[in-house]
Amino acid sequence: MxxxxxxxxxxxxxxxxxxxxxxxxxxxxxxxxxxxxxxxxxxxxxxxxxxxxxxxxxxxxxxxxxxxxxxxxxxxxxxxxxxxxxxxxxxxxxxxxxxxxxxxxxxxxxxxxxxxxxxxxxxxxxxxxxxxxxxxxxxxxxxxxxxxxxxxxxxxxxxxxxxxxxxxxxxxxxxxADAPGRRHNYRGADLIGAKLRNAQLRGANLRGAYLIAADLHGADLRGADVIGADMRNADLRGADLTGALFLTQAQLNAARGDAATRIPAALARPGHWAAGAAR
Structure with missing residues (x-):
């Protein structure tokens, strides 16, 4: 192959x-x-x-x-x-x-x-x-x-x-399929402003979810499918997005994060995150 x-x-x-x-x-x-x-x-x-x-x-x-x-x-x-x-x-x-x-x-x-x-x-x-x-x-x-x-x-x-x-x-x-624990299905869900701090979302389906201003501080998003998810102003400080599926630079740019946010190697840490994502 x-x-x-x-x-x-x-x-x-x-x-x-x-x-x-x-x-x-x-x-x-x-x-x-x-x-x-x-x-x-x-x-x-x-x-x-x-x-x-x-x-x-x-x-x-x-x-x-x-x-x-x-x-x-x-x-x-x-x-x-x-x-x-x-x-x-x-x-x-x-x-x-x-x-x-x-x-x-x-x-x-x-x-x-x-x-x-x-x-x-x-x-x-x-x-x-x-x-x-x-x-x-x-x-x-x-x-x-x-x-x-x-x-x-x-x-x-x-x-x-x-x-x-x-x-x-x-x-x-x-x-x-092999993600450990429960695989949450939030496909297309309205999670605007949701309190998901430290949430275990490994392998979750977040396709098309509305995560606008959601609190994902410290959340585990490893291997989660985030294609089309709206992450405007989402708090990703300290979150782990290692291996997140179909994550784009635009999604990161729209969110807030910090030096502790873990992102895929193919993407760049947004410049506005350097100040602690105060905006």
């Missing part, structure tokens, strides 16, 4: 802003809220976007009311659209390309997110029976990312996600 593929962090599924045309700062809309200081329409450049496609307030985004920007992760879709799909020609030099570029970007972002999940599933030894199917899914989606802007815009991404999700769920069940 072929060896599992490398971690997603070893591939082009990590954002590289230096090779992107500021697409997340232009293509996507946002509304004035706790995450964004102002309203912005899709296709309109953010007022903080500089001429070199860098953010003019990157070092102080959270203090300036743009916390949402520090959470977002494109999974490398920005540089793929910029350097591959559009061959390194940016929307400022060729304004006519802007509509197609901005429409293709969110589609590519979803495809790259799926590639991240599939790569992680293929690294699970317990999911070995699924590796052939996972490889086929990987190849199919990788081929989709190589299409031109028109092909990307025409994709039924919801259908693609649905098919991959069933495969990822099978991988999750296999990986969590």
């Amino acid at each position: 072929p060896e599992p593929l490398p971690s997603p962090a070893d591939l082009s599924l990590v954002s590289d802003c230096d090779n992107c045309f500021g697409l997340c700062c232009v293509a996507l809309p946002f509304a004035a809220s706790a995450d964004f200081a102002v309203d912005k329409r899709a296709g309109t450049p953010c007022v903080n976007l500089d001429a070199d496609f860098r953010c003019g307030i990157h070092a102080r985004l959270r203090d300036s009311g743009y916390q949402g920007c520090t959470v977002f992760d494109c999974f490398g879709a920005g540089q793929k659209i910029s350097q591959v799909t559009f061959g390194g020609v940016d929307w400022r030099r060729e304004p006519g390309s802007a509509p197609a570029m901005f429409e293709a970007f969110p589609v590519m972002r979803q495809l790259h997110e799926l590639l991240w999940y599939i790569r992680e599933a293929m690294a699970l030894s317990a999911a070995a029976p699924l590796h052939d199917r996972l490889r086929r899914a990987l190849g199919d989606i990788d081929a989709m990312t190589s299409g031109d802007a028109a092909a990307l815009a025409a994709l039924d991404v919801a259908a693609v996600r649905a098919g991959v999700n069933e495969l990822l769920l099978e991988a999750s069940e296999l990986a969590r």
